Amino acid sequence: MFGEHRYSVRTEWTGDRGTGTSGYRDYDRAVTIEIDGKPALLASSDKPFRGDPSRWNPEDLLLAALSECHLLSYLHACVTAGVVVVGYTDQASGVMREDGRGGGAFQEVVLRPQVVVADESMVDAATAAHAQAHAWCFIANSVNFPVRHEPTIAVA
Template sequence: MSEYTASVHWQRDGQAFADNRYSRRHVWQFDGGARVPASSSPSVVRVPMSDPAGVDPEEAFVASLSSCHMLWFLDLARQAGWVVDDYRDDAVGVMARNAAGRLAMTAVTLRPAVAFAGPAPDFAAVERLHHAAHDACFIANSVTTDVRCEPILRED
């Protein structure tokens, strides 16, 4: 078993609080020292109480799924003998009401575009690699969100 930690820190800094007009800006800090400015989504809490420059939990959720998928894809492609030169995913998450009527991230669509060095696998092989990456992804295995993968064929 492994454990992963993150520290989330918010301070009121003398702001009024009871009127619900306090800043939602905060900081995420990770064990390697990375500090990430964070905030509520401006879609949830309007500016100036939220900070559009900060990463919001919904964006982080989408990025976490995309990043986990990518890391598995890279390893599986390497194991299959393919050399990946570039990987880009413009992932999109959808917030909507789930079956219980609660707001939830109901779907995340990954749209990975991969460039290979030398001969590239055919599209069917790339789809199989993405399917295997999805099956192996720890984050995708941890959520009930519908995670879809729509690979994009890159011809660089």
């Protein structure tokens, strides 16, 4: 089944300290991200860019999107392969490099899923399901840097 899916989000800058963007240090990087029917997400830039480290930043959100997309795709791949997953955690990390001209880009993301399956006989298929999950992950297919996987599989 093919389809086109559309998404929308409202992003509002809430960091005007009374003088707008009159200077680089004169405004807060506070942002509120909203989608109808969902809790508001408080965001900012990362701390090195004068942001609030207690809020989500775009780099956090990209890493979270890659991790969650792989998780959801992986669970689907396991169902189709007859693998019963009873636990899944990921310790994802990414490297972003500044280019010295005010920009930069992610160089790579590494997902480290720790999967627990119901039976020893499922370990090989559970390991193989990561490749299928990667192929199905909409977010991983949308980025221009490597998304690597270093999974571990345990038996309940």
